[in-house]
Amino acid sequence: MTGWCMTDPKKIMFFSNGATAVFNEKGEQIPELQRPWLLIFREFLATAGVNFPETLEVILPSGKSAEFFLAVDPDTGEQRWNWKIL
Numbered sequence: 001m002t003g004w005c006m007t008d009p010k011k012i013m014f015f016s017n018g019a020t021a022v023f024n025e026k027g028e029q030i031p032e033l034q035r036p037w038l039l040i041f042r043e044f045l046a047t048a049g050v051n052f053p054e055t056l057e058v059i060l061p062s063g064k065s066a067e068f069f070l071a072v073d074p075d076t077g078e079q080r081w082n083w084k085i086l
Contacts, residue, residue, distance in 0.1 A: 016062040
């Protein structure tokens with residue numbers, strides 16, 4: 001085992017709705033590794049200097065469109081990025 005995770009992932013699933021599921025060798029989910037792939041890619045684009053205008057077109061593998069928006073985290077009150085499928 002390396003890093004801060006308590007268990008090594010054995011399976012990763014990428015869903016067409018933007019979510020990610022990560023499982024250990026016992027088939028148990030590892031919540032701390034389950035960041036949505038759609039938000040990870042959004043973060044990558046932002047670090048590359050991409051602005052997110054309302055005109056940005058996001059097409060999911062299902063063929064449906066999605067858009068990013070800022071939401072308020074109910075636990076911390078901080079703004080964080082989220083997405084919705086149109």
